[in-house]
Amino acid sequence: MSRLPIAIVSAMHHELRALLPLLREPLPVRLAGRNFHQGTIHGQPVVLVLSGIGKVAATTTAVLLMHEFHVRQLVFTGVAGGLRRGVKVGDVVVARQLLQHDMDASPLFPRFEIPLTGRTRFEADAGLADALAAAAQRCLDRPGHLIGPAHLRDFGIGTALVHQGLIVSGDTFVSSAAKSAELRALLPDALAVEMEGAAVAQACADFGRPFAVLRTISDRADDQAHVDFNRFIDEVASVYTRAIVEEWLQHGTRR
Ligand code: SAH
Numbered sequence: 276m277s278r279l280p281i282a283i284v285s286a287m288h289h290e291l292r293a294l295l296p297l298l299r300e301p302l303p304v305r306l307a308g309r310n311f312h313q314g315t316i317h318g319q320p321v322v323l324v325l326s327g328i329g330k331v332a333a334t335t336t337a338v339l340l341m342h343e344f345h346v347r348q349l350v351f352t353g354v355a356g357g358l359r360r361g362v363k364v365g366d367v368v369v370a371r372q373l374l375q376h377d378m379d380a381s382p383l384f385p386r387f388e389i390p391l392t393g394r395t396r397f398e399a400d401a402g403l404a405d406a407l408a409a410a411a412q413r414c415l416d417r418p419g420h421l422i423g424p425a426h427l428r429d430f431g432i433g434t435a436l437v438h439q440g441l442i443v444s445g446d447t448f449v450s451s452a453a454k455s456a457e458l459r460a461l462l463p464d465a466l467a468v469e470m471e472g473a474a475v476a477q478a479c480a481d482f483g484r485p486f487a488v489l490r491t492i493s494d495r496a497d498d499q500a501h502v503d504f505n506r507f508i509d510e511v512a513s514v515y516t517r518a519i520v521e522e523w524l525q526h527g528t529r530r
């Protein structure tokens with residue numbers, strides 16, 4: 276098996292903080308204002324890093340990981356707003372495809388198409404997405420075991436589902452029912468909205484490097500989207516991410 280590292284990229288501090296204690300033989304490297312944490316988790320060489328928020332921050336991070344750290348694959352973790360009906364707070368979405376919902380060079384190019392590439396949607400690596408979805412399913416069979424019954428109650432989480440499909444990204448925190456309804460109408464198959472995944476997808480496509488995006492649903496991208504956001508990331512999403520990443524690194528990375 277290749278000893279080139281796997282990148283695990285977190286959008287937010289809390290998530291990186293949850294993963295760092297798993298890292299053995301840590302070797303931090305500072306580059307472009309970011310701390311890249313090299314080391315191993317369950318014997319697998321990894322690089323952990325905080326990307327920052329938005330498409331540019333995520334792209335810079337992904338390019339550095341591929342070009343400077345030679346990662347063999349990249350997994351982006353974070354939270355997202357649920358768009359499609361049935362994608363609820365506490366569920367997990369694994370991307371199969373990604374699209375930039377704020378890309379619009381019409382009428383020169385069709386809406387959402389990346390100009391001069393002819394591409395609108397980018398495919399996540401199928402094997403990686405399968406492995407992450409399987410790991411998420413194993414972890415979420417009993418979400419109460421992960422976060423405890425009090426948190427399930429506080430955040431209104433009953434059963435936690437793992438969805439797979441289209442994730443859309445743009446440089447906007449979608450926090451109004453009107454904006455999410457517009458996205459749903461334009462992109463009916465979109466499961467969730469966030470701010471980084473499709474940018475990472477485009478950069479990884481340029482480098483021909485496999486990637487996946489794993490998101491916990493923190494909100495419904497509506498007028499309540501900001502409520503308890505940081506608490507949710509700290510107490511639910513970070514716990515999910517750590518459990519799923521550990522499960523995957525221990526049992527599911529063979530390719
Ligand atoms: N309050 C946070 C900022 C969060 S920005 C802080 O202070 O750090 C939103 C982050 O969550 C981004 O990484 C984005 O990818 C994701 N996200 C969650 N819900 C979203 C939504 N409804 N719209 C867009 N991005 C969302």
